[in-house]
Structures are given as structure tokens and as C-alpha cells.
Amino acid sequence: MAGAQNELSVAERRKRREEERRRAAESTAAAPAGAEVAIAELANNPRNAREELEGLEGLARTYSESGVLQSLAVIPADVFKAAFPENAHEVDGARYVVIGGNRRLAAARLAGLERLPILVNRKATTRKAILIAAATENVAREELKPFEELATIEELKAELGTYDAVARALGKSAGWVSQRRRLRNLQPEVRKALEERVEGMTIELARDLGKIKDREQQLAAWKKERALAAARAAEPGSTKAQVGKPKVAEKLPQQSSSGSAGSDLDETTKERREACAAAVAAFDGDASRLHIIALQLPTEPDEAVALASHWLGEAGIGASALSLPSLTGDEGHERQARAALALSLAHCEIHLTSCAADDPAHARAYLDWLATHAEYQAPEAAHAHTA
Structure with a gap:
């Protein structure tokens, strides 16, 4: 999808943007925000991540008695068809496509309702914007099952390029995304x-x-x-x-050690190192900030290599990714990037364990990175100690 977009010429992209702006302007003449429309004018989103719409009967009974109180988020059908031509035939005859409230629409149909309240999204006029809007609606309402969340993340990643971008688009942390990618x-x-x-x-x-x-x-x-x-x-x-x-x-x-290098470490350090191990296994973003922090730390190289090797082994990547003779390209970019991440984490982790009190600036920078990109929340005591 994204590859086809990149193959367009500058003139074609400009023409497409102008067409999108035109459609967006025309859509403002459609139903006003908060209006009601005939249910026959609404189409379910063919790209909806929810594979099954459960509990419709109970919801339909409620709607029969009280009506639908929460508006459905929709976009004009013409805008949807232009963004997703491969799905255009699935929304023929509709005036709007529902991007937030497909379950409510299905239950309302089951209840025999004739009209529904809607809110027209005027800003989602591109493929990317529509995917993000629909995903944000579902995630915010916690309506997706685990594998539906994963499918949504992967679809957005194909469009946005990186998992960091997906996290930003959904208003979630990188750790939230990486949890689901597992x-x-x-x-x-x-x-x-x-x-x-x-x-x-x-x-x-x-x-x-x-x-x-x-x-x-x-x-x-x-x-x-x-x-x-x-x-x-x-x-x-x-x-x-x-x-x-x-x-x-x-x-x-299989996770009990997580690079703890012995049982003499306190629980906070063990939890931190488990977060490091998880990051090595799942993180797929830009670790430049972490590398900058690590490069400034005076850490024993052999100790850092040993800890990084342990994490790489747990991640199924193998410590050979750190082998100097293999850095001629044989290991591949992905393994080398993962090895660099593990080594930087190891340098930071060893430094923090040994002298956090003497170097609060680097300690806080490292803890902030872990909190942002890995599954770790530093105890309040740790924050105070490095402040």
C-alpha cells in the first residue's frame, strides 16, 4: 500500500491532494455534526478490525427501549471509496461509512430502528487518516480483541512505516504497542x-x-x-x-533470570532488567537516544557484552550478533540493530546498578528511555534518587 503511494509522481500526488481537499470541502455540505440520518444511508466499515460483533441481541433490546444515545462517527462514502478503491463496491449505495460504532449500527438494524445520530469526521480524508481515526475509535473504547488489536497495529505500521509512528498515532506508548506485538x-x-x-x-x-x-x-x-x-x-x-x-x-x-547475573540483585533491578530483555526481543523503533546515553558511560566492555549476550540469547537472536568478525554484513541489519540495542541497554544498566547516585543525569535519561520504550515504571524512590 505504502509502496504504491511512493511510486506516484509529484504531479499525481499534488492532484490527489487537491482532489481530497475538494471532497472534504464538499462533505461539509453533507449532514451537520450531531444530525440524524436514515439507517439505510449508513454502511459498515469494510476495513473494521472487529471480526465479530458480539452481544448484539442485548444491545438491540436496549436500543428498542431507549434509542441510540451515542452518535456514530462517520465519513462520507465518496471519501472512503477514493481512499480505499479496493473496498468501494462494499459501500455502494451508502451516503456514509461508519468508522466508529459498527456494533451500534448492527444492533440498531437488529432493533429495527430507522434513523441514527451521527458525527461526520471532516478531517479524515486520506487513507492514512481514515485508518488512524477508525483505530483510535476502537482502541479508545477498548472494543478490540487481542488479535484484532494486533491486526490494527500491523495495518497501521504498513501505512505509517514504524511502530513508533503507530504508537504516536494511537496516543499510546511504545511499550503498549510492543506488548501487543508479542x-x-x-x-x-x-x-x-x-x-x-x-x-x-x-x-x-x-x-x-x-x-x-x-x-x-x-x-x-x-x-x-x-x-x-x-x-x-x-x-x-x-x-x-x-x-x-x-x-x-x-x-x-524461561524468564526468571532476564540477565540478572545472579540472585544478589534487588527486585527493582531485576524488574528493570526484565524490561530490558523484553525490549531486546520486541523493540523495533529508533534507539538513537539510548545509544547516545550509553556511549557516554564508562562501563566495563566485557561485562556489558556478557549481559547483552544473555538478552540476545533469550530473544532467540543469539550472541553471535555481537561477534566482531561477523560485522561484515553476514549477520544482517536487523540482528545488528538488535545487538546494538542490547549492548546499549547493558552499558546503561551496569552503570545505573553501580553508580546511579554519582551520575543522576545519565541515570534519569536511561530510566526515562525505559519508561517510554519498554515495559518499566521506575519506583518513586528511583525518581527521587536521580532527581
């Missing part, structure tokens, strides 16, 4: 367990299991967690509510 690593059996909501499986556990790249290790970890859930269910006085929430704090076997 689901790509789930083995079919684990994925099925999440989709079918098997007892003992939660989205938090699934994301933890997604850290484990090795198939057999991931399945063994899931088997252990499922057995623990069954044991909890068998305990006297246990309830479904208790069973449905396995303690994610019980670390999975």
Missing part, C-alpha cells in the same frame, strides 16, 4: 487457548508467553500455568473469579 510469537496451541478463553489463560499471561521464542519452552510454560490454574480451581472455596486471574507475578521459568 502475540505474534504465540504458538498455535497457545493462540487458540487465548482466543477460546481457556481456563487459566489471560491476556497478561499470553503476552508473557509471547516473550518465549522457543516453541517447546513456550508450550511447557503454558502447560505449567494451566496446571497451576487447575490446582487453584480445585482448592476449597475457590471461585471462577479467582481462577480467571492467575498470578502473572509468578515469573515464567
Whole structure:
């Protein structure tokens, strides 16, 4: 999609932008914000990430009694068809396409309603803007299932270029995006367990299991967690509510070390290093700021290489990505970028562990990077210590 856009000439792109502005201007003559339109004039969004619209019967009963109180977010059908010509035939005959409220539209049809309140989005006139608007609506209302969120992220990444850009577009952190991307690593059996909501499986556990790249290790970890859930269910006085929430704090076997380099580290450091390990496995953005921080730190090289190697091994990338003889191109850009990330994190982590109090500026810069790009929230004490 994005590649085809880049192949357009300057003149063609200019012409397309002018056409988009013209359509946007014409759309202002359509229904005013907050108006009601005939339900027959509305089409479901063919690009909607929600694969199944659940609970329609109950919602339809509510609508029959009280009507639809919340307006549907829509765009003019002509704007949608111009942005998505491959889906144009799916919205023929409609005046508007719903980009926020497809479930409400389906329930209203089931209830036999004739008119619905709408809010026309005047700004979403390009392919990219429409995708972002629809995704933001779904994410903000928490209407997507885990794999639907993942599909939305991947579609936006194809359009925007990077996962950092996706996070910014959705108003989320890079860590939020990377958490959901872990689901790509789930083995079919684990994925099925999440989709079918098997007892003992939660989205938090699934994301933890997604850290484990090795198939057999991931399945063994899931088997252990499922057995623990069954044991909890068998305990006297246990309830479904208790069973449905396995303690994610019980670390999975394959992640227990996370580069801790021994059991003498405090819990805060261990949690930080687990965030580092997760970043090495999943981060796919620009780590330039982290590299700048790391390059200024006087850290023992061998110690940093050892810690980075551990994280690379856990991520399934292999410590050979740090081997100097292999840096002639044999390792590939992706592995080298991941190795550079691991090495920078290791330098920062070792420096913070040994002398945070003596160098609060670098410590805070590193903690800020972790909080922004990895799954880590520094304790208040750590913030005060580095302030």
C-alpha cells in the first residue's frame, strides 16, 4: 500500500491532494455534526478490525427501549471509496461509512430502528487518516480483541512505516504497542487457548508467553500455568473469579533470570532488567537516544557484552550478533540493530546498578528511555534518587 503511494509522481500526488481537499470541502455540505440520518444511508466499515460483533441481541433490546444515545462517527462514502478503491463496491449505495460504532449500527438494524445520530469526521480524508481515526475509535473504547488489536497495529505500521509512528498515532506508548506485538510469537496451541478463553489463560499471561521464542519452552510454560490454574480451581472455596486471574507475578521459568547475573540483585533491578530483555526481543523503533546515553558511560566492555549476550540469547537472536568478525554484513541489519540495542541497554544498566547516585543525569535519561520504550515504571524512590 505504502509502496504504491511512493511510486506516484509529484504531479499525481499534488492532484490527489487537491482532489481530497475538494471532497472534504464538499462533505461539509453533507449532514451537520450531531444530525440524524436514515439507517439505510449508513454502511459498515469494510476495513473494521472487529471480526465479530458480539452481544448484539442485548444491545438491540436496549436500543428498542431507549434509542441510540451515542452518535456514530462517520465519513462520507465518496471519501472512503477514493481512499480505499479496493473496498468501494462494499459501500455502494451508502451516503456514509461508519468508522466508529459498527456494533451500534448492527444492533440498531437488529432493533429495527430507522434513523441514527451521527458525527461526520471532516478531517479524515486520506487513507492514512481514515485508518488512524477508525483505530483510535476502537482502541479508545477498548472494543478490540487481542488479535484484532494486533491486526490494527500491523495495518497501521504498513501505512505509517514504524511502530513508533503507530504508537504516536494511537496516543499510546511504545511499550503498549510492543506488548501487543508479542502475540505474534504465540504458538498455535497457545493462540487458540487465548482466543477460546481457556481456563487459566489471560491476556497478561499470553503476552508473557509471547516473550518465549522457543516453541517447546513456550508450550511447557503454558502447560505449567494451566496446571497451576487447575490446582487453584480445585482448592476449597475457590471461585471462577479467582481462577480467571492467575498470578502473572509468578515469573515464567524461561524468564526468571532476564540477565540478572545472579540472585544478589534487588527486585527493582531485576524488574528493570526484565524490561530490558523484553525490549531486546520486541523493540523495533529508533534507539538513537539510548545509544547516545550509553556511549557516554564508562562501563566495563566485557561485562556489558556478557549481559547483552544473555538478552540476545533469550530473544532467540543469539550472541553471535555481537561477534566482531561477523560485522561484515553476514549477520544482517536487523540482528545488528538488535545487538546494538542490547549492548546499549547493558552499558546503561551496569552503570545505573553501580553508580546511579554519582551520575543522576545519565541515570534519569536511561530510566526515562525505559519508561517510554519498554515495559518499566521506575519506583518513586528511583525518581527521587536521580532527581
